[in-house]
Amino acid sequence: MEPFLNFSVISDNFTYFMIGRFPHGPLGGVGLTLYLAVVSCILSFFGGMILGLFSISRFPIIRYPALAFINVVRGMPLLMVIFWMYFLLPALFGKVAENNTVIMALTLFTSAYMSRIVVAGIEGIPKGQTEAAISTGLASWQVMLYIVLPQGLRNMIPSFVNQFVSLIKDTSLAFIVGVSELTHVATQINNRTMAFPTEIFIFIAVIYFFLCYAFTSLSRWLEQRLSWSKAI
Amino acid sequence: MITFTGVHKWFKNLHVLNNINLHVTSGEVLVVCGPSGSGKSTLIRTINQLEPINEGSLVVDGMDLSDKKTDINKLRAEVGFVFQQFNLYPHLSVISNITLAPMKIRNIPKKEAEEQAMLLLTRVGLAEKRDAYPSQLSGGQQQRVAIARALAMKPRIMLFDEPTSALDPEMIGEVLAVMKDLALSGMTMIVVTHEMGFAREVAHRVAFMADGILLEEATPEDFFLRPQHPRAQQFLRQLLTPMQAE
Numbered sequence: 001m002e003p004f005l006n007f008s009v010i011s012d013n014f015t016y017f018m019i020g021r022f023p024h025g026p027l028g029g030v031g032l033t034l035y036l037a038v039v040s041c042i043l044s045f046f047g048g049m050i051l052g053l054f055s056i057s058r059f060p061i062i063r064y065p066a067l068a069f070i071n072v073v074r075g076m077p078l079l080m081v082i083f084w085m086y087f088l089l090p091a092l093f094g095k096v097a098e099n100n101t102v103i104m105a106l107t108l109f110t111s112a113y114m115s116r117i118v119v120a121g122i123e124g125i126p127k128g129q130t131e132a133a134i135s136t137g138l139a140s141w142q143v144m145l146y147i148v149l150p151q152g153l154r155n156m157i158p159s160f161v162n163q164f165v166s167l168i169k170d171t172s173l174a175f176i177v178g179v180s181e182l183t184h185v186a187t188q189i190n191n192r193t194m195a196f197p198t199e200i201f202i203f204i205a206v207i208y209f210f211l212c213y214a215f216t217s218l219s220r221w222l223e224q225r226l227s228w229s230k231a232i
Numbered sequence: 233m234i235t236f237t238g239v240h241k242w243f244k245n246l247h248v249l250n251n252i253n254l255h256v257t258s259g260e261v262l263v264v265c266g267p268s269g270s271g272k273s274t275l276i277r278t279i280n281q282l283e284p285i286n287e288g289s290l291v292v293d294g295m296d297l298s299d300k301k302t303d304i305n306k307l308r309a310e311v312g313f314v315f316q317q318f319n320l321y322p323h324l325s326v327i328s329n330i331t332l333a334p335m336k337i338r339n340i341p342k343k344e345a346e347e348q349a350m351l352l353l354t355r356v357g358l359a360e361k362r363d364a365y366p367s368q369l370s371g372g373q374q375q376r377v378a379i380a381r382a383l384a385m386k387p388r389i390m391l392f393d394e395p396t397s398a399l400d401p402e403m404i405g406e407v408l409a410v411m412k413d414l415a416l417s418g419m420t421m422i423v424v425t426h427e428m429g430f431a432r433e434v435a436h437r438v439a440f441m442a443d444g445i446l447l448e449e450a451t452p453e454d455f456f457l458r459p460q461h462p463r464a465q466q467f468l469r470q471l472l473t474p475m476q477a478e
Binding site: 126128129131132133134135136137138139142146147150151154 | 280308319320321323337378381384
């Protein structure tokens with residue numbers, strides 16, 4: 001009798017799950033998922049920071065476009081943003097690698113959400129801090145850079161982590177445009193072998209869980225290591 | 233050094249400063265007192281434009297605050313401000329709290345800025361706390377660091393907004409001692425406070441405010457012994473014998 005679950009399909013295709021056809025072909029599987037997540041994560045950190053600062057700028061000409069962008073993106077499903085980038089970027093710039101269209105989509109989408117975290121973090125710093133700093137003669141950009149953001153960032157960390165965990169999971173949507181990250185690899189193997197969908201999707205669920213869990217643990221460790229975390 | 237001429241300010245419908253005329257000369261120590269909500273904090277916050285004025289003219293150290301061309305950041309660097317709630321930067325050590333502004337605004341090298349900061353810390357009696365964080369200090373110590381931070385820009389004027397009101401009674405003395413030392417060194421100071429002992433001993437002049445109006449200006453002897461205005465008489469009575477106040 002056949003065993004209820006047969007995980008040999010995993011061990012047979014393990015390298016393919018992890019890195020796709022690399023190094024003889026393009027990177028895929030878990031490797032590509034991590035690549036998409038890490039690059040989008042770094043870009044959307046800065047994107048969110050810039051959008052957030054723009055959206056509370058004194059100058060309407062900066063503030064309103066930023067707010068409009070944030071609200072439009074937040075009102076769209078991520079899948080649609082991915083399609084948009086997939087068709088729009090090549091139309092504008094000629095040939096763009098699929099990986100990059102996905103990174104662009106994830107970055108724009110996540111930046112819009114991150115910007116609200118940045119604003120909340122900035123607004124959470126007591127007014128007295130700003131008043132004390134401008135009273136010593138610091139210009140408002142210096143107050144933001146040296147006083148408000150360093151304190152605000154610390155308060156933003158838990159929300160950032162949330163957003164990045166979402167981002168790791170959102171990379172799975174890239175499979176729709178044929179980017180061979182983990183979910184795409186899993187559907188490929190499933191289509192080829194036909195008989196083991198349960199095993200395959202249990203396996204990638206576990207992998208997503210561990211990726212997210214490792215990231216949460218890492219950020220908790222980082223948070224505790226911030227030298228002045230005990231100071232407040 | 234500081235001249236208010238017909239200054240008005242409103243918060244919505246509330247007339248917080250009503251026709252203020254006041255002149256403070258260089259080296260003078262002025263204590264401003266009055267019941268809460270009388271506008272005394274607002275008065276000193278207008279001097280470094282934490283609160284803009286709506287009407288009248290205010291000239292500080294030769295700079296006209298109603299002139300749009302006045303560089304407000306430059307003015308603020310010349311005016312030290314000490315807050316009721318200290319407002320030290322919690323993410324920076326004591327020494328960094330003090331050296332930040334001189335290094336970023338005056339471009340003083342770190343080593344030199346730290347040497348100057350240590351002189352100031354010694355002056356306020358906290359040299360051994362240079363590497364501590366604000367949360368590790370008592371309220372009185374935090375306020376003394378805040379005074380050192382304000383002095384680090386070598387201001388020509390120091391403003392104190394109820395500097396001892398948030399402190400436990402046993403810590404008030406150490407802060408007042410630092411302020412007294414500063415007054416004796418010839419600093420121009422405006423102090424909003426309820427510490428009448430300090431006013432009597434250190435102030436050259438006392439100003440009394442109520443409902444946004446500057447009701448009385450007098451030497452400490454005259455103000456405490458012969459207050460003219462009924463509101464001032466009532467205020468002093470309540471201050472001296474709070475239990476019997478009606």
